[in-house]
Amino acid sequence: MKTPGFSWFKYASPQNFYFLAGRMWPWFAALSAVLMVVGLWISFFVAPVDAQQGQGYRIIFVHVPTSQMSMFIYLVMAGWAAIGLAFNTRLSGMMASALAPTGALFAFLSLVTGSLWGKPMWGTWWVWDARLTSELILLFLYLGFLALQSSIDDPRRADKACAVLALVGVVNVPIIYFSVIWWNTLHQGASVSMTSAPSMAAPMLWGMLIMVLAFWMYTIAAALARVRSIILDRERHTEWVKNAVE
């Protein structure tokens, strides 16, 4: 007996997911815009000046979200890759490819904003220490994923190869996260952790959390919007695509 209602398997089909994504991404984009406005307002007008770093610390409100997203997106991408390898679902590879460019951009922004923060506070744009180097490796993993994807013509084979690359590279994410504990580094430790009270003023913390949430919503909107083009491209010879573009 089949019960009507929501089924995850229904949306594992690219066709159904195409229309679902089309309905969902504008909502995530709108939510991101609203959170971004609130987050920026807190970042600049509510959060007090920092005792040690003056106004320069405000870089935290973009540095933390971009850095965190660069790592989270990789985990989600590797998760899709694993599902694709295990169940041979077509949509998984498409989602992984839709997430990779956004992840790469956030890894890049993490390095840029970190560099702009490092110069006034540490006196240098760049040091070859564990945190910075492992984040750079993350950027290279994303770029490797994208290069591998575009170098294999058959998309299903490309998905498989990229899935293996994504899964091998996932070991780098915990290395980035724990690098500030495992090695001596210029980079400060986590300001917010699950085991202790956050070591920062409440408005700073709220600003950061809302910005992180805004970047989450942005990422979901970007990935959903991008996957629609990927789906159209790969399903171009099907009847439903013909009807969808007319």
Place this chain on the structure above:
Amino acid sequence: MQWNSLSEFFAMGGYAFYVWGSFGATALVMAVESLLIHVKRKEMQRNLRAELQPNGIQP
């Protein structure tokens, strides 16, 4: 409110280049990415429509 004047706000306590550079770079990258996603979608639709046209017959 953390600022006494607009110029004080833009000066960011002497960190203007670093703070505005960070926020500016992030905003620019996100805007360009959104635009590229939009362009890619339009391009894909155009290509598919062209592909679906029977040869020689115009709509």
